[in-house]
Amino acid sequence: VSFIKYSVFTFLLTITDDIKSLRTVLNPDISKIRNIGIMAHIDAGKTTTTERMLYYSGYTRALGDVDDGDTVTDFMAQERERGITIQSAAVTFDWKSHRINLIDTPGHVDFTLEVERALRVLDGAVAVFDSSAGVEAQTLTVWRQAEKHHVPCICFLNKMDKPTADLNFSLESIRLKLKATPVLLQIPIGSGKNFTGVVDLLTNQKLTWNLTSTQDNGRTFEAESLGQSEDPELLEAADEARAALIEQVADLDDEFAELLLTDFSDNFEAVPAKKLQEAVRRVTLARKGVPVLCGSSLKNKGVQPLLDAITAYLPAPNERHHDLVERMSRLLVPFADQQVEIPSMSAGNIALTVGLKQTVTGDTIVSSKASAAAAARRAQSDGGMGTKRGDQADIGIVLSGVEVPDPVFFCTIEPPTMAKQADLENALNCLQREDPSLKVRVDPDSGQTILCGMGELHIDIIHDRIRREYGIETHLGPLQVAYRETILQEASTADTLDRTIGDRRHAASVNLTVRPVDFASCEVAFTEELQVQIQPETKEAVENGVQSSYLQGPLLGYPVWGVSCLIHSVSVEPGTSPAMVSACVSRCMLKALRLAGGQVLEPVMSLEVTVGEEHLSSVLGDLAQRRGTVREIQSRHDNKVLLATVPLAEMMGYSTVLRTVTSGNATFSMELDAYEAMNPHDQSALLKRMSGLM
Numbered sequence: 001v002s003f004i005k006y007s008v009f010t011f012l013l014t015i016t017d018d019i020k021s022l023r024t025v026l027n028p029d030i031s032k033i034r035n036i037g038i039m040a041h042i043d044a045g046k047t048t049t050t051e052r053m054l055y056y057s058g059y060t061r062a063l064g065d066v067d068d069g070d071t072v073t074d075f076m077a078q079e080r081e082r083g084i085t086i087q088s089a090a091v092t093f094d095w096k097s098h099r100i101n102l103i104d105t106p107g108h109v110d111f112t113l114e115v116e117r118a119l120r121v122l123d124g125a126v127a128v129f130d131s132s133a134g135v136e137a138q139t140l141t142v143w144r145q146a147e148k149h150h151v152p153c154i155c156f157l158n159k160m161d162k163p164t165a166d167l168n169f170s171l172e173s174i175r176l177k178l179k180a181t182p183v184l185l186q187i188p189i190g191s192g193k194n195f196t197g198v199v200d201l202l203t204n205q206k207l208t209w210n211l212t213s214t215q216d217n218g219r220t221f222e223a224e225s226l227g228q229s230e231d232p233e234l235l236e237a238a239d240e241a242r243a244a245l246i247e248q249v250a251d252l253d254d255e256f257a258e259l260l261l262t263d264f265s266d267n268f269e270a271v272p273a274k275k276l277q278e279a280v281r282r283v284t285l286a287r288k289g290v291p292v293l294c295g296s297s298l299k300n301k302g303v304q305p306l307l308d309a310i311t312a313y314l315p316a317p318n319e320r321h322h323d324l325v326e327r328m329s330r331l332l333v334p335f336a337d338q339q340v341e342i343p344s345m346s347a348g349n350i351a352l353t354v355g356l357k358q359t360v361t362g363d364t365i366v367s368s369k370a371s372a373a374a375a376a377r378r379a380q381s382d383g384g385m386g387t388k389r390g391d392q393a394d395i396g397i398v399l400s401g402v403e404v405p406d407p408v409f410f411c412t413i414e415p416p417t418m419a420k421q422a423d424l425e426n427a428l429n430c431l432q433r434e435d436p437s438l439k440v441r442v443d444p445d446s447g448q449t450i451l452c453g454m455g456e457l458h459i460d461i462i463h464d465r466i467r468r469e470y471g472i473e474t475h476l477g478p479l480q481v482a483y484r485e486t487i488l489q490e491a492s493t494a495d496t497l498d499r500t501i502g503d504r505r506h507a508a509s510v511n512l513t514v515r516p517v518d519f520a521s522c523e524v525a526f527t528e529e530l531q532v533q534i535q536p537e538t539k540e541a542v543e544n545g546v547q548s549s550y551l552q553g554p555l556l557g558y559p560v561w562g563v564s565c566l567i568h569s570v571s572v573e574p575g576t577s578p579a580m581v582s583a584c585v586s587r588c589m590l591k592a593l594r595l596a597g598g599q600v601l602e603p604v605m606s607l608e609v610t611v612g613e614e615h616l617s618s619v620l621g622d623l624a625q626r627r628g629t630v631r632e633i634q635s636r637h638d639n640k641v642l643l644a645t646v647p648l649a650e651m652m653g654y655s656t657v658l659r660t661v662t663s664g665n666a667t668f669s670m671e672l673d674a675y676e677a678m679n680p681h682d683q684s685a686l687l688k689r690m691s692g693l694m
């Protein structure tokens with residue numbers, strides 16, 4: 001450990017051009033800090049862009065390449081092997097006297113929680129798009145998360161070197177799909193293979209990467225003012241785009257509009273770049289518009305202006321609303337998979353801490369109850385945010401919590417020998433604290449440990465991590481879909497339980513009605529009369545009995561949804577234990593749910609497949625066999641984009657099949673659309689199959 005510490009310190013201190021004191025290196029002024037997330041659809045080029053940022057800022061000496069599996073941010077072994085990003089890697093670097101803490105977020109839908117976890121502590125975000133595809137499905141989800149946390153954003157239209165890159169199409173998709181207002185700050189020079197750089201519309205400068213030397217990797221570029229000798233087409237395009245930019249910013253920012261009308265009414269074009277930049281910053285922070293930049297990370301063009309834009313337009317931590325008062329026993333500054341320990345850190349920085357026993361992802365840590373209360377008061381006067389779990393709930397309004405989506409897949413997991421069971425439990429506990437979207441439970445009937453996750457890949461990765469990080473070879477049972485159950489009609493029933501245990505008689509009777517309701521959750525209510533008469537401990541025992549019957553439905557033992565239960569009467573003999581009252585109510589509920597006719601609900605996913613036209617018919621044919629419903633087929637250059645809904649149960653192993661039927665020429669993403677009732681034919685087939693399984 002001390003070797004790593006030493007070498008990273010040396011690294012930090014020698015790479016920056018102007019060597020600063022250790023204190024400024026580790027604790028820069030808060031106004032110079034940018035805590036930025038980088039988000040995108042899979043394959044848009046986040047990792048490549050991040051690598052370029054690290055390289056140009058001097059923190060890496062060689063360019064990593066996702067295709068060769070040697071990038072800094074994709075540090076988990078599985079990420080390198082699969083070429084995808086799973087855990088949000090944090091990297092810290094300096095750019096023109098600013099400290100940038102950058103969090104790379106995963107693009108795969110199985111890992112949305114990772115993204116949300118990262119977004120809530122960030123002050124700004126960069127959305128990277130493939131400029132030939134515009135806004136794609138996964139970006140919508142992440143964008144909504146950024147919106148929820150009021151995170152100001154910048155868009156980077158990457159892959160401008162592709163022949164199919166399309167600036168106007170990308171801008172339009174930002175407008176239509178993200179419902180955001182793009183503020184175009186650059187226009188590309190050349191297209192496809194001849195894309196050489198951009199015109200910066202604020203300064204009217206032409207930035208070109210001539211790349212005469214391959215050694216340089218785009219580190220140097222030319223910046224020259226657009227002169228009259230310029231290619232007339234480019235000059236005209238730049239003039240038009242600049243005038244449109246000035247007009248648009250004036251529309252979005254009153255202060256800038258006033259400046260134009262008072263000082264530059266004769267010639268709007270003469271407005272200084274600095275004033276325009278300040279106005280774009282206000283527009284970005286107020287989330288009225290989103291600056292848009294262009295480039296090609298792979299071809300080393302346009303990344304330095306993106307870094308400039310991050311420092312110019314995105315907020316410092318003190319310009320955002322959440323307050324942290326933090327004190328930790330051990331603090332570490334992350335540099336991908338290496339860390340350097342530091343003695344203290346000022347507000348606004350991002351650090352790692354180790355050895356926490358009780359904290360789970362999503363918790364907010366404060367130094368004392370008093371500071372938590374103070375933060376809660378501030379948050380309330382600011383309009384309030386989320387609540388903290390556990391025993392501090394009464395005072396803990398500090399940061400909004402993360403939303404944990406319901407897992408849709410599950411499977412059993414077994415250690416190689418019973419002697420390893422305790423080690424496996426420990427590994428699962430640690431993994432769950434890190435990743436709340438992973439749920440672990442024990443099946444009450446079989447005693448087996450069950451893993452519940454967000455998708456096939458998610459469960460696969462967890463399995464792999466248990467092997468690699470905890471050294472336990474586990475066996476996974478077949479992957480199963482998390483169905484739900486509901487009822488079709490109203491039913492009323494009564495039940496009595498009368499049992500003598502030892503010399504104590506327990507007797508209780510209950511009379512209740514269940515009926516279907518539209519919403520996803522389950523309810524329990526009492527008649528008005530009963531509500532007044534019932535003893536609090538009896539009421540609690542009845543509620544427990546109803547809730548436990550909702551956990552396992554009568555059809556297949558899946559959780560029950562969309563049922564409301566009304567208790568008409570309860571009678572309890574003196575001396576009866578609350579557990580017996582709960583047992584009586586549960587048994588009565590089971591009868592009522594059976595009488596009310598069971599209906600299985602299955603998770604249905606919305607699926608987006610991008611595929612070359614020549615393979616469209618095979619993809620459609622395959623979807624038809626999966627009970628898929630095609631909603632829309634859009635054209636995007638030479639590709640077709642297929643939007644469909646498909647039951648999750650039919651999507652096992654889809655990535656492999658899709659790769660085979662399209663010879664690797666398709667990408668897909670999917671997310672939970674809704675739980676839908678199965679038709680009687682499919683339901684009875686499922687029930688038959690499951691009874692064979694059980």
Ligand SMILES: Nc1nc2c(ncn2[C@@H]2O[C@H](COP(=O)(O)OP(=O)(O)OP(=O)(O)O)[C@@H](O)[C@H]2O)c(=O)[nH]1
Nearest residue numbers: 043044045046047048066084085107159296297298
């Ligand atoms: N033509 C072109 N290809 C690029 C560019 N940037 C990235 N790529 C390629 O696009 C693919 C995906 O790039 P990544 O950087 O891994 O994308 P990502 O968004 O990090 O992907 P995930 O980690 O899976 O979410 C790789 O094959 C890159 O080489 C670019 O500017 N132009």
